[in-house]
Amino acid sequence: MLVRGRYTARDASGPDDILRAQGLRAQAFGIPEPDCDTFDDICTHVLVEDGPDLVACFRLLPLTPDAIGHSYSAQFYDLSRLSMFNGAMMEIGRFCLAPDRHDPDVVRMAWGAVARHVERTGARLLFGCSSFPGTSPQPYHDSFALLRQGHLAPAQWSPQMRAPDIFRFAEWSEDYRPDMLAAMRMMPPLLRSYLSMGGWVSDHAVVDRHMNTLHVFTGLDIAAIPPARAARMRALAV
Numbered sequence: 001m002l003v004r005g006r007y008t009a010r011d012a013s014g015p016d017d018i019l020r021a022q023g024l025r026a027q028a029f030g031i032p033e034p035d036c037d038t039f040d041d042i043c044t045h046v047l048v049e050d051g052p053d054l055v056a057c058f059r060l061l062p063l064t065p066d067a068i069g070h071s072y073s074a075q076f077y078d079l080s081r082l083s084m085f086n087g088a089m090m091e092i093g094r095f096c097l098a099p100d101r102h103d104p105d106v107v108r109m110a111w112g113a114v115a116r117h118v119e120r121t122g123a124r125l126l127f128g129c130s131s132f133p134g135t136s137p138q139p140y141h142d143s144f145a146l147l148r149q150g151h152l153a154p155a156q157w158s159p160q161m162r163a164p165d166i167f168r169f170a171e172w173s174e175d176y177r178p179d180m181l182a183a184m185r186m187m188p189p190l191l192r193s194y195l196s197m198g199g200w201v202s203d204h205a206v207v208d209r210h211m212n213t214l215h216v217f218t219g220l221d222i223a224a225i226p227p228a229r230a231a232r233m234r235a236l237a238v
Contacts, residue, residue, distance in 0.1 A: 011047075031211060045060075063089045081158060087125060107193060126194075134212060134213070142180075144167075152201065157219060198226065
């Protein structure tokens with residue numbers, strides 16, 4: 001368990017904790033409760049709490065490169081190139097905040113918990129689907145243009161298209177100049193964190209009508225995190 005001020009972060013201790021997480025996910029994504037799938041049974045669930053209140057949650061799935069095709073993300077993206085990555089991986093899934101919570105310390109607590117699991121497992125790559133609310137790209141034109149401008153995946157790891165319903169923002173935004181403030185304001189908190197540490201994204205977004213989101217595949221090579229930022233993350237994990 002991690003404790004920082006009013007917040008704690010801990011692994012779920014049983015079915016009741018997982019049910020609480022599934023309920024928060026449903027609220028955050030605006031879908032019927034509970035939000036559950038087969039991956040819930042094989043993941044470690046992490047809860048961030050403010051006293052008795054659940055304010056954030058996510059799940060973690062350790063993987064080897066040759067098993068990346070069995071990840072949640074692989075349902076939507078062709079990840080065959082990442083099967084050549086040298087090192088252990090960890091998928092972060094269903095990351096969400098309580099709709100009425102906007103304290104950045106909640107996200108910092110979540111990353112502290114992630115850092116602790118990275119240390120335990122020796123993961124060298126974090127990845128997952130970063131979600132924008134809703135299925136229309138229009139509110140996020142500046143954000144997508146910014147992603148295209150400087151945050152696309154390296155060619156050797158770039159996820160290829162698999163889902164039938166996608167938004168090819170890298171092609172659409174080629175001549176669009178983003179408003180930087182608007183781009184960051186509309187960027188999901190998890191994705192902002194990834195980008196600040198050197199993370200990268202797919203060149204297209206998947207339209208997920210079941211979850212009522214647009215999501216981009218997001219990767220973060222642990223070795224590429226700036227040293228000062230890596231030190232802060234390690235400090236959060238203690």
